[in-house]
Amino acid sequence: MSRNWYHRLLLSYFPIFLLTVTILIFVSFVFVNDISRMETKKADRIASSYLVDRIDQTLKEIELSVLESVESTEAYKQYFTKSEVDTDDVYAIAKSLRELTSSSPLVQSVYLYDKNNENVLTKTGLEEVNGFSDEAWLRTITAGDLPSGWQRVREYDAGLIQRMPVRVLSINKGLPLPFGSDGVLVVNVKMSGIEQIVDSMVNGQLSFLHIVDREGQVVYRAHSGGEEEESGKVLNSIPLDRLGWYIDSGIKAGNLFGWVSVISYLWVAIALGTVLCAIVYLVYITRRNYKPIQVIMNRIEAHQIRTMDLSESKNDEMKLIDGVLENLIHHMSDYDKKSRENILLQRSKLFSDLLHGEHLDNNMAVRLRELSPFTVIQSSSCFAVVVCEINRYEKFFEERYSRGDQNALKFALINVFQEHARGANLQCWAEWIGHDRSAAIFHAAQENKDLTDTIRYVAEECRSWVEQNLRISLSFGIGPAADGMAKIRDSYIAADSAMQHKLLRNGDITLSGSNESPHQLLETYTYLQMIAEFVKQFRMSSSNWRDQLENIFATFEKHYLPDDHIRSLIKTMLQMLSREVAVMSEQLEEELSGESIENTMKLLEEAETLDTIKSILFEYLTDLFRTYVSVSETKSYRAMVNEMKDYIEEHFTNPDLSLKHLSDRFQISGKYASYLFKTEFNMKFVDFVTELRMKEAEKLLLATDASLQDIALQVGYANAISFGRVFKRLEGITPGDFRRIRRHSSVTET
Numbered sequence: 001m002s003r004n005w006y007h008r009l010l011l012s013y014f015p016i017f018l019l020t021v022t023i024l025i026f027v028s029f030v031f032v033n034d035i036s037r038m039e040t041k042k043a044d045r046i047a048s049s050y051l052v053d054r055i056d057q058t059l060k061e062i063e064l065s066v067l068e069s070v071e072s073t074e075a076y077k078q079y080f081t082k083s084e085v086d087t088d089d090v091y092a093i094a095k096s097l098r099e100l101t102s103s104s105p106l107v108q109s110v111y112l113y114d115k116n117n118e119n120v121l122t123k124t125g126l127e128e129v130n131g132f133s134d135e136a137w138l139r140t141i142t143a144g145d146l147p148s149g150w151q152r153v154r155e156y157d158a159g160l161i162q163r164m165p166v167r168v169l170s171i172n173k174g175l176p177l178p179f180g181s182d183g184v185l186v187v188n189v190k191m192s193g194i195e196q197i198v199d200s201m202v203n204g205q206l207s208f209l210h211i212v213d214r215e216g217q218v219v220y221r222a223h224s225g226g227e228e229e230e231s232g233k234v235l236n237s238i239p240l241d242r243l244g245w246y247i248d249s250g251i252k253a254g255n256l257f258g259w260v261s262v263i264s265y266l267w268v269a270i271a272l273g274t275v276l277c278a279i280v281y282l283v284y285i286t287r288r289n290y291k292p293i294q295v296i297m298n299r300i301e302a303h304q305i306r307t308m309d310l311s312e313s314k315n316d317e318m319k320l321i322d323g324v325l326e327n328l329i330h331h332m333s334d335y336d337k338k339s340r341e342n343i344l345l346q347r348s349k350l351f352s353d354l355l356h357g358e359h360l361d362n363n364m365a366v367r368l369r370e371l372s373p374f375t376v377i378q379s380s381s382c383f384a385v386v387v388c389e390i391n392r393y394e395k396f397f398e399e400r401y402s403r404g405d406q407n408a409l410k411f412a413l414i415n416v417f418q419e420h421a422r423g424a425n426l427q428c429w430a431e432w433i434g435h436d437r438s439a440a441i442f443h444a445a446q447e448n449k450d451l452t453d454t455i456r457y458v459a460e461e462c463r464s465w466v467e468q469n470l471r472i473s474l475s476f477g478i479g480p481a482a483d484g485m486a487k488i489r490d491s492y493i494a495a496d497s498a499m500q501h502k503l504l505r506n507g508d509i510t511l512s513g514s515n516e517s518p519h520q521l522l523e524t525y526t527y528l529q530m531i532a533e534f535v536k537q538f539r540m541s542s543s544n545w546r547d548q549l550e551n552i553f554a555t556f557e558k559h560y561l562p563d564d565h566i567r568s569l570i571k572t573m574l575q576m577l578s579r580e581v582a583v584m585s586e587q588l589e590e591e592l593s594g595e596s597i598e599n600t601m602k603l604l605e606e607a608e609t610l611d612t613i614k615s616i617l618f619e620y621l622t623d624l625f626r627t628y629v630s631v632s633e634t635k636s637y638r639a640m641v642n643e644m645k646d647y648i649e650e651h652f653t654n655p656d657l658s659l660k661h662l663s664d665r666f667q668i669s670g671k672y673a674s675y676l677f678k679t680e681f682n683m684k685f686v687d688f689v690t691e692l693r694m695k696e697a698e699k700l701l702l703a704t705d706a707s708l709q710d711i712a713l714q715v716g717y718a719n720a721i722s723f724g725r726v727f728k729r730l731e732g733i734t735p736g737d738f739r740r741i742r743r744h745s746s747v748t749e750t
Helices: 004-072 074-081 087-103 135-142 191-200 255-303 317-356 364-371 393-398 403-423 451-469 485-500 524-539 545-558 563-584 586-593 595-606 610-634 637-651 659-666 670-681 685-703 708-714 720-731 735-749
Strands: 107-114 119-122 125-128 154-156 166-175 183-190 207-212 218-221 232-240 245-252 382-390 427-432 437-444 474-478 509-511
Touching: 004 087, 004 166, 004 183, 004 191, 004 207, 004 232, 004 245, 004 255, 074 087, 074 107, 087 107, 087 119, 087 125, 107 166, 135 183, 166 191, 183 191, 191 218, 255 317, 317 364, 317 427, 317 437, 317 485, 364 485, 382 393, 382 451, 382 485, 393 403, 403 427, 403 437, 403 451, 437 451, 437 485, 451 474, 451 509, 474 485, 524 545, 524 563, 524 610, 545 563, 545 610, 563 586, 563 595, 563 610, 586 595, 586 610, 595 610, 637 659, 637 670, 637 685, 659 670, 670 685, 685 708, 685 720, 685 735, 708 720, 708 735, 720 735
Parallel strands: 474 509
Antiparallel strands: 107 119, 107 183, 119 125, 154 166, 166 183, 207 218, 207 245, 232 245, 382 437, 382 474, 427 437
């Protein structure tokens, strides 16, 4: 077979490699270029900032030295305070001005202008302002056009000392200090000194620098020498606030490109060398990587796979290998999947058979050795079953965790239980037998009298660990030890029975002996009779209801009643009590059907022992009994009925008379009022009122000639139509026919 895949493998690397290298070279060049520009700009900004700081510091030192000299020389103050010029003061000031001029090489001249006397005091002496070399500048200051402080660059004529004007920076300070208006101290700084500082700090061959004033006029170009403006991009513009200048700086055209080009050429050379080395390495790696494929192809050809059609793939090694592997993986995956599913089903079936005592044939021992985690199964082996249940599963497990988390936690619970069993040198096989319940079969190689106690210790350790780390509450039912596989069913039944009677057993771990048998359960009718007697005692306000309730709970314990039966009977008892008592008042009705009973029922559902249920129920019924006795003592039954009857007979003609009216009048619930009428008179309240109204209507129809509308109003109806409809329903005829027939009968008899 030709080395087709080798050539494809080799050629497939090169386009990607060359494209990647090209992109990397281009990107690297761009990155280097950008980084170079940024670093150049940064370096230029640092140099310009340093230059600005240097100029600012120089001018600041000149300004401070002048101010310190003026402050320290008393003659400046006395010169403006005396009415006449004092020769000593003039001499002292002239000496101070000479010292200021010689203190810094940048200072061109310093003089004092007296506005009051129109005199100028220089380092040589006192002069008239007229004819002074800097008279124009002083006139500008006197006119008020220039504020105090540093001024723009100007041409200064030094008179006989220098024939050519010089460029200076001037600072004006009003005298006497700090804000005097009698005179002005003028300090002229040589612009040439500032320019020398700039030139000394700027590389004229590589970079350029311009000083621009507020109006945008160029003050000075570094190393200009009278040449035209240099070409190049301004990289930084830094302000000099003291003078109102801007320092614009950058790299001259061509210099940055040349510097970057040198770096780029070096980078390209390195890249080309890398490419050559990489090509050699690619050829070597391709030849090396092809060797395993060649070995595989040789093995495939040697075994002569006849089940596959190789005609289409004989020239494509990878396609052939892929087909062979896919076929092999498909068969192996199906086999493994079916094998795992079969083993899991067999294990679950075996576990169920052991618990329910089914298919216990001679092959059971073989099935146990093959499928169960038990290592050694002997005829003398001892087994015990433990049933584990998650407490309050719906509230604290289903609502708190998602379906995936529930499965993970259930798997973890099984592993925790088995791990604790191994720690106690016991063999354990645990499986889930319900959504909230699992079972575990413990195995001991021989009869062990302490097996149940050991299992109880393991269950306690497991329960404590799960509650502390997983925040899940568990209950355990432990069956008795069983000798042989046939007795596992009895142990499971005992453990399951213990879980059904958790209320009658204190604690989350309950033991059930093999000889334990519950009492014969009473008929449901017997329990209902006991509950009815309790309700009767409660309704009669007898304190014996507590003894009756104690008797009911004692019967639960005596006859070993299951948990669900106990909760069902308690719910029935509360329902019967509600039907008998709630009608007494609205307060009782609210306590037996509102939030109070809901909270009580919730507490009863969450209770885990019978004593807890008894405590909750007694507390609730005691509060309810106090309310019931209070309502009963407020109005006696017979007196209330008679009072209500008298009130109705007196006010039956009131159209607003209703159960609501009676409940407001006698402070009882409407349901209780209806209940009293039904009990005492064996008729409804509405029927009682209607009967009184119809009797009165018959009298009025026969004894008076009043209209039906008047009679309707007199007996409590809003109109004749309603009155006539009720009258006809009860008497069978209309009120008018009744009057006519009865009167006609009376006349005939007469």
